[in-house]
Amino acid sequence: MTQQTRKWEFIGADGDFRIASPHLTSYLYFPLANEAGLMSSVTPTLHGDIKTGHNAFLNEPVWAENLHNSRASRNFWIYTEEAGAWSCAGNSAAQHSRRYEAGGEEDAEVEAGFLWHKLTRRHPALPLTVETISFVPAGDDTAELMKVTLTNTGDRPLTLTPTAAIPLYARSADDLRDHRQVTSLLHRIYTLPAGVEVQPTLSFDERGHRVNRMSYSVLGREGDGAAPEGFFPLSDGFIGEGGTHDWPEAVVRNLPPADTAGAEREGGEAVGAIRFREVTLAPGEARSYVLAMAITDGRTDAGRIEAEYLSAERFDAWLAKTSAFWQAKIGTVSFRSADSEFDTWMKWVTLQPVLRRLFGNSFMPHHDYGRGGRGWRDLWQDCLALMIMEPEEVRSLLFNNFAGVRIDGSNATIIGAKPGEFVADRNNIPRVWMDHGAWPFLTTQLYIDRSGDLDFLLEEQTYFRDAFTDRCKRRDETWTPESGTLLKTASGEVYRGSILEHILLQQLTPFYLVGEHNHMRLEGADWNDGLDMAADRGESVAFMAFYAGNLREIGRLLRELKERTGRATAEIAEEMLLLLDTLGGEPVDYNSVEAKHERARMFFEAVPGRVQGGKAAVDLIALAEDLERKAGWTARHIREREWIASKDGSRWFNGYYNNDGERVEGDCGEGVRMTLTGQVFPVMSGVAAEEQVREVIRAVDRHLLDDRIGYRLNTPFGGIQPNLGRAFGFAFGHKENGAMFSHMTVMYGNALYKRGYAAEGRKVLDSIYRLCLDFERSRIYPGIPEYISEEGRGMYHYLTGSASWLLLTLLMEVYGVRGRFGDLLLAPKLAGDQFDAEGRAAVTTLFAGRTLEIRYVNAGRKDAWNCAVAGCTLNGAAVEAKAVNAPDAAGGVVLPREWIEALPAGGVHRLEITLE
Numbered sequence: 046m047t048q049q050t051r052k053w054e055f056i057g058a059d060g061d062f063r064i065a066s067p068h069l070t071s072y073l074y075f076p077l078a079n080e081a082g083l084m085s086s087v088t089p090t091l092h093g094d095i096k097t098g099h100n101a102f103l104n105e106p107v108w109a110e111n112l113h114n115s116r117a118s119r120n121f122w123i124y125t126e127e128a129g130a131w132s133c134a135g136n137s138a139a140q141h142s143r144r145y146e147a148g149g150e151e152d153a154e155v156e157a158g159f160l161w162h163k164l165t166r167r168h169p170a171l172p173l174t175v176e177t178i179s180f181v182p183a184g185d186d187t188a189e190l191m192k193v194t195l196t197n198t199g200d201r202p203l204t205l206t207p208t209a210a211i212p213l214y215a216r217s218a219d220d221l222r223d224h225r226q227v228t229s230l231l232h233r234i235y236t237l238p239a240g241v242e243v244q245p246t247l248s249f250d251e252r253g254h255r256v257n258r259m260s261y262s263v264l265g266r267e268g269d270g271a272a273p274e275g276f277f278p279l280s281d282g283f284i285g286e287g288g289t290h291d292w293p294e295a296v297v298r299n300l301p302p303a304d305t306a307g308a309e310r311e312g313g314e315a316v317g318a319i320r321f322r323e324v325t326l327a328p329g330e331a332r333s334y335v336l337a338m339a340i341t342d343g344r345t346d347a348g349r350i351e352a353e354y355l356s357a358e359r360f361d362a363w364l365a366k367t368s369a370f371w372q373a374k375i376g377t378v379s380f381r382s383a384d385s386e387f388d389t390w391m392k393w394v395t396l397q398p399v400l401r402r403l404f405g406n407s408f409m410p411h412h413d414y415g416r417g418g419r420g421w422r423d424l425w426q427d428c429l430a431l432m433i434m435e436p437e438e439v440r441s442l443l444f445n446n447f448a449g450v451r452i453d454g455s456n457a458t459i460i461g462a463k464p465g466e467f468v469a470d471r472n473n474i475p476r477v478w479m480d481h482g483a484w485p486f487l488t489t490q491l492y493i494d495r496s497g498d499l500d501f502l503l504e505e506q507t508y509f510r511d512a513f514t515d516r517c518k519r520r521d522e523t524w525t526p527e528s529g530t531l532l533k534t535a536s537g538e539v540y541r542g543s544i545l546e547h548i549l550l551q552q553l554t555p556f557y558l559v560g561e562h563n564h565m566r567l568e569g570a571d572w573n574d575g576l577d578m579a580a581d582r583g584e585s586v587a588f589m590a591f592y593a594g595n596l597r598e599i600g601r602l603l604r605e606l607k608e609r610t611g612r613a614t615a616e617i618a619e620e621m622l623l624l625l626d627t628l629g630g631e632p633v634d635y636n637s638v639e640a641k642h643e644r645a646r647m648f649f650e651a652v653p654g655r656v657q658g659g660k661a662a663v664d665l666i667a668l669a670e671d672l673e674r675k676a677g678w679t680a681r682h683i684r685e686r687e688w689i690a691s692k693d694g695s696r697w698f699n700g701y702y703n704n705d706g707e708r709v710e711g712d713c714g715e716g717v718r719m720t721l722t723g724q725v726f727p728v729m730s731g732v733a734a735e736e737q738v739r740e741v742i743r744a745v746d747r748h749l750l751d752d753r754i755g756y757r758l759n760t761p762f763g764g765i766q767p768n769l770g771r772a773f774g775f776a777f778g779h780k781e782n783g784a785m786f787s788h789m790t791v792m793y794g795n796a797l798y799k800r801g802y803a804a805e806g807r808k809v810l811d812s813i814y815r816l817c818l819d820f821e822r823s824r825i826y827p828g829i830p831e832y833i834s835e836e837g838r839g840m841y842h843y844l845t846g847s848a849s850w851l852l853l854t855l856l857m858e859v860y861g862v863r864g865r866f867g868d869l870l871l872a873p874k875l876a877g878d879q880f881d882a883e884g885r886a887a888v889t890t891l892f893a894g895r896t897l898e899i900r901y902v903n904a905g906r907k908d909a910w911n912c913a914v915a916g917c918t919l920n921g922a923a924v925e926a927k928a929v930n931a932p933d934a935a936g937g938v939v940l941p942r943e944w945i946e947a948l949p950a951g952g953v954h955r956l957e958i959t960l961e
Contacts, residue, residue, distance in 0.1 A: 052820040053827065058385065059372065060392040061158035062827060068135055068153055070824050072109050074410050075155075075162050076400055076843055077180055079367075083187040083340065084408045087162050087179050088112050089155050091119040091134035096408060097187050097340050100217040100248065103261045104338075109410045115290035116212045119179070121193045121334070122296040124206040125171065130297045133166055133175040133193060138292040157826070159371035159396060161364060172199025182363045183370035188339035188350065192268070192360045195333075197326035204325045208296050209336055212280060213315040215243040215261040224249050231257070234278050234310040237347045239355060240264035240337075241278045241317045244344060262345040263317020268333030268357030275302020277318035278310055290316075333357045374399060377434045377896075380855060381887040382879045387814060391855065393827040397848030398430030404844055411831075411841040421449065421456050422572070423846065425484040430849035432488075432495060433856060436891055439492055440501065447485065447506045450547045452532055452540075452618075452652045454554030455516045456481050457509045467509050469530050475517035480571040482551030483591045489548065490598060495892070497867015497942055499606050502548075503615070505541040508532035515649045516554065516568070524654060534658030546617045549672075552595050553624040556675055557645035560584035561706055563638050563682060565592065572789075573722060573758075575772025575781035579704035583769065586687050587700040587726045593679035594730025600669035600676070605866055607665045615668065616660040620651040627671045628663055635678045680732045688737065691717055696737075697744040698727045704768040715763030719748045721756060721789050729796035738800050745793070754778070754833045755785040755812040756793060778835025785833035787813060787847035791854060798858035799933055803874040803910045810854065860888045861909075862899055865939055869893070870929060871958060872937025873901055873909040880906045889953065893945040896953045903960040914938045916959040920948075 053064040067073055067089035074093055077085040086093035092112050095103040105116040121133040132140060135153060143149030152167040161180040167173070176194045197203045220228040231245040242262040248255050265273060277283035277295050282303050285294025294300065295318065302320045317338070324332055335355045339345055354360060375395045380388045405419045419427070424446045432439050445465025449457040455477045457467035493499060510532040512524040532540045555565045560582055567583030570576050576583070606612060617625075623644060626633045634640045687699045689711045700723020701709040710718050724741045727733040733741060749757045758781060766773040772781035780786075790813060797806035817823050817830070822837035829848050830839030857863045861873035869892055880886045880903045887900040903909065913936040917926045926938035938958070948954050 055386065055389050055827075056156070058389055059158065060375075060389055060827075061156065063154060063156040064820075064826075065154050066150070067155045069150075072112065072410070072824065072838070073826065074112065074842070075157055075826060076404070076409065077160055077162065077189060078400065078403045079181045079183050079187075080403070081185050081187050083181050083189060084404050085181060085189050086409055087119070089153065089164060090136050091164060091177065091179070092117050092136070093410065095189050095338055095340070099407075100219070101259050101340055102214050102216065102218055103340050104212055105214040106218045106221055107410055108412055112410055116214065118210075118212070118290065119191060119336075119338070120210040120290070121175075121177065122208040122210060122293075123168075123173070123175075123195070124208070124296055124299045125204065128168070128170045130292075131168060132291070133177060134164065135166060136291050138289065141291065158368060159375060159392075161368060171203060172197060172201075173203060173205075174198050178364065180364055180367055182354070183367040184363075186339065186350070186353070187341065188337050188354070190354055190360060190363065191336040191338070192357065193334045193336070194268075194331055195326065196331040197328055200328050202325050202327055204323065206299055206323045207321040207334060209263070209265050209317065209319040209321075209334065210283065210290070210293065210296070211263045211317040211336070211338060212290060213241065213243045213261055213263065213317055215315065216245055217248060220249055229314050230312040232312055232315055234313070234315045236276045236278055236304045236306050236308040237262070237264065237345070238272055238306045239266050239347060239351050240273070240319055241276055241315060242345050242347070243315045258343050260341045260343060260345050262339050262341070262347065263319065263336065264339070264345075264347055264350060264355060265319045265321075265334060265336040266351060266355040267321060268335060270356045271322070273319045274322045275305050275320045276308070277303045277320070278308065278315055279303070280314035280316045283316050283318045293318075335360045371396070374434070376889075378852070378856065378890045379888070380860070381881075381885075382875070383881045383886075384879070386818070390814065390818070390827050391852075394829050394848050394851055395430075395434070397828055397843055397845065398427055398852065399434065401427055401844050401846070401848070402431070406844055409842070409844055419460055421458060421460065421481050422478070422484055424449075424460065425488040426846045426849055428488050429491060429853050432491060433852060433890065436495070440496075440498065443489060443492060443501070444504060444506060444544070447544055447547045449509050450485075450551060451510070451513075452508050452550065452656060453514060453516050453649060454482055454550040454552075455513075456551075457511070467530065469511035469526060475513045475520070476569040477517045478570050478574075479555055479565055479568040479585055480588045480591070482555060483588060483595055485551060486548045486595045486599065489544070490602065491864075493602065494866060495864035497864075499602075499609060499866070502545040502602070502606065503543050505543055506547060507539060507541055508547075510654065514652075514654050516558065521654045533655055535655055536658060538658065540656050540658060542618055543615065545615055546621070548599065549617065549621065549624075552592055552599065552672075553621070554645065554648070555592060556596075556679075557624070557633075557641040557648075559638055559641050560702060561638060562686070562702055563636070563641075564687075564702065565589040567701065570770065573770070573772065573781055575775070576701065576770035578767055578770045579702075582702065582704050582706040584702040585700070586683060586698065586702070587720070587723045589679060590683055590727040590730045590732040593676045593683070593732055594726075596672045596676035596679070597731070600673040603665045603669040603672075609866065612665065614662040614664055616662055618656050619659040619661045620648065620656060622661055622663075623648045623651060625663065625668065625671050627674060628667055635675070683727060683732050684734060684737065691744075693717075693747070695744040695747055696740040698723050698733070698737075698741065700724070701769070703766065707768075709769065713763070715761065717748055717760055718762055719744065720759045721745065721749055721786075721793060722758070725789060725793045725796050728800055729792065733800075738802065742797070742802065742805055751785075754835065754837055755816055756790045756809060757783045758786040758789055759783050776835070780832060780840075784835070784840075785813075785816070787829050787832060787845060788850065791847045791850040795850060795854040795858060798854065798874055801910070801932070801935075803908070804876065806858070806874075807876055810851070810859075813851075856888065856890060860886070860899070860901075861934070861937060862888060862890060862892070863934075864892070867893075867942040869940040869942065869945060870934060870937060871899065871914070871926075871940070872929060872934035873958075873960070875901065875903075875909040877903070877906040877908045893942050894950065895945050895948050897945070898953050898955045900955065900957045901960055902957060907960070909960055910935070912936060912960040914958055915961040918957045919944065920954055
């Protein structure tokens with residue numbers, strides 16, 4: 046069976062691909078979605094669920110292990126007198142039973158593109174080919190469309206009876222087990238002229254029993270618009286006594302339809318089973334059937350949906366429109382190099398951040414991250430890619446996101462459905478991830494560098510308020526939901542502080558909340574959610590390095606703010622002067638854990654769920670110096686205290702302390718313990734000295750690089766670690782315990798590029814790409830998964846923040862296209878063999894509201910990091926770009942933003958850079 050599988054291959058350069066016998070690979074699925082809110086997944090056998098959210102599934106929710114569930118199928122049956130019942134999707138008991146017999150496997154192929162999916166199957170006994178195309182139209186309707194085309198490829202007529210069959214679950218995922226039969230009694234089932242509709246009377250979910258408005262329907266017509274012959278609206282009537290959805294009596298015995306249009310049923314499991322009239326296909330003749338699976342607020346406007354979608358002509362028009370929509374969406378950034386396959390593969394990586402915006406962390410078959418939506422960290426990391434692809438939306442998104450910050454530097458963890466909406470904790474589970482404060486500044490810094498919008502730092506935003514204070518260590522019993530979720534002053538006014546103030550609070554409070562080794566406390570966990578059992582004495586050295594880099598960069602930003610705007614001061618809440626200890630107050634001894642704790646206590650007592658409302662004007666340079674002092678102390682502390690040596694001569698950074706106050710990394714009884722995260726952030730942040738970076742690279746290659754799966758997240762820790770986190774309860778080589786976690790591996794590559802180790806960074810990124818390309822091992826469609834398991838299989842595909850980081854790394858580091866306070870900085874780090882035979886490499890991207898094709902010309906095909914810019918033309922005219930003298934942009938040039946903004950809007954402007 047394995048030997049029959051084939052690698053997918055691209056068809057042209059637009060990203061379309063095909064794969065033979067995809068049904069012989071488990072866990073394959075493909076996303077279908079639109080901006081209106083419909084989310085689907087489809088497998089090579091047309092399984093997968095259709096939904097608009099956790100409480101609105103059209104068919105039965107599935108996860109990776111039950112993707113074959115026939116109640117979540119989009120089946121289409123053919124019945125003939127000579128061959129009986131046959132599923133065009135490969136979903137019949139007879140087809141399954143023959144699969145392992147000699148010659149029993151059927152011919153099948155999938156083609157897919159942005160965002161459409163085509164399955165082609167050939168009948169094993171009849172001259173019949175069936176093509177099924179699925180997509181979600183890029184419009185305002187929450188509906189999935191499917192067109193089934195039957196073609197007689199023989200030399201004699203074929204008479205057959207078609208039946209579509211999509212089971213209708215029509216309720217919340219919560220009802221999958223709890224109240225499954227009871228909630229089916231709520232169903233009101235209607236047969237319409239073109240299909241079956243279900244509208245439950247009530248919804249049972251965590252919100253309580255409510256009158257339901259949502260309606261779920263399966264509608265179908267022949268390609269020429271002819272109506273169906275009849276329907277089987279009830280599941281038990283369709284499958285028959287003792288029957289199943291993969292061998293239904295109504296099809297196997299070719300029974301007449303149970304109902305025609307106008308029937309109404311109360312209660313029971315429903316199915317959108319639509320019987321079309323018997324048809325005889327002449328040799329070479331084809332006949333199409335078009336289906337719509339819709340979720341609507343209120344009864345289905347079936348007539349409108351039929352007119353809009355249910356003909357072959359309308360289906361094809363919407364398919365073309367939808368394909369063009371997605372091509373335009375991902376076309377805002379594209380790469381051209383010597384490896385055209387890589388360039389095309391990156392189109393799918395580019396799509397993934399958009400999918401994550403639409404799907405959140407859930408709603409794909411690998412939905413282990415819960416009930417949908419995104420977390421705090423996701424809000425900021427997903428914006429990294431949106432800045433490149435959809436920059437017009439980013440400013441408002443960033444501004445709205447800052448409303449989730451608490452005055453104690455922590456943040457809301459329940460994210461609302463609307464931008465900037467945060468919900469107070471409903472379950473009394475206070476928790477703080479210590480890394481959460483680090484990401485907002487990283488994203489804001491990128492925004493300011495690309496836009497030059499330094500004034501954004503001075504915009505005023507509200508703060509989030511709920512019952513938790515002191516970074517969730519205390520509960521304010523005076524707070525009630527009626528108090529609202531906005532921070533107020535002592536006089537009862539809603540308090541607003543600058544975005545700069547929000548950023549400072551997020552960096553400063555964890556600086557003082559250290560463990561006994563004077564590193565920031567791990568609290569609930571950091572980026573690695575699996576390190577969640579060390580809240581008392583655990584420390585995260587890795588993210589302390591990240592915060593140190595942020596403090597240094599905020600200082601740089603403040604100096605630039607004064608230089609470019611002439612502004613001398615900024616206003617902050619008076620209470621924050623306690624945290625800025627060098628600004629007129631009594632300086633804190635940073636070497637003293639007790640002194641830091643005392644300063645944190647003083648600040649928390651000053652802001653017990655409210656502020657006085659007074660503002661202090663602080664000098665920008667003095668503020669920068671305070672932050673730089675903290676950053677410098679932190680960097681020295683980590684370099685000196687956490688630089689460890691192994692018996693084998695390897696040297697690297699310890700990244701963590703556990704809940705017993707013990708250093709996590711280094712030699713131990715079970716062997717070497719090492720984490721990749723502990724190396725990435727000291728390198729990326731600049732905390733690691735130059736020689737330390739070289740030692741880290743050698744140690745990572747020795748202890749974490751596995752030729753089979755790439756760079757592991759950690760070495761084996763020798764069993765569970767109840768004093769560190771749940772991750773080590775997982776099987777080694779899976780998820781956060783030793784898998785190749787794409788997110789951190791990409792960030793490792795990014796860090797190496799940043800520090801000037803381009804060849805080593807390229808090796809890291811290439812390891813991921815080559816494994817994803819190896820279908821026999823990774824078993825995924827084009828794109829990057831969240832992680833690679835011990836067996837080499839890609840897991841949690843599509844919905845991963847690693848796609849944003851890979852896109853960002855390729856654009857900003859490899860192709861060197863960055864912003865510098867609004868100006869365009871070009872400093873490529875392409876390897877010589879990444880230039881094509883003519884010595885060219887190019888990227889098309891948005892910058893300053895213009896589409897730019899940035900083409901590098903390197904006739905000698907030398908490594909770009911060893912070259913300098915010898916010439917520059919803009920739309921064919923020579924321009925004098927300013928050379929850059931910066932460690933991370935050696936040999937680069939800067940083009941003023943006004944040059945770019947002066948270009949005509951629309952079209953593509955060509956910028957050619959000659960390298961020598």
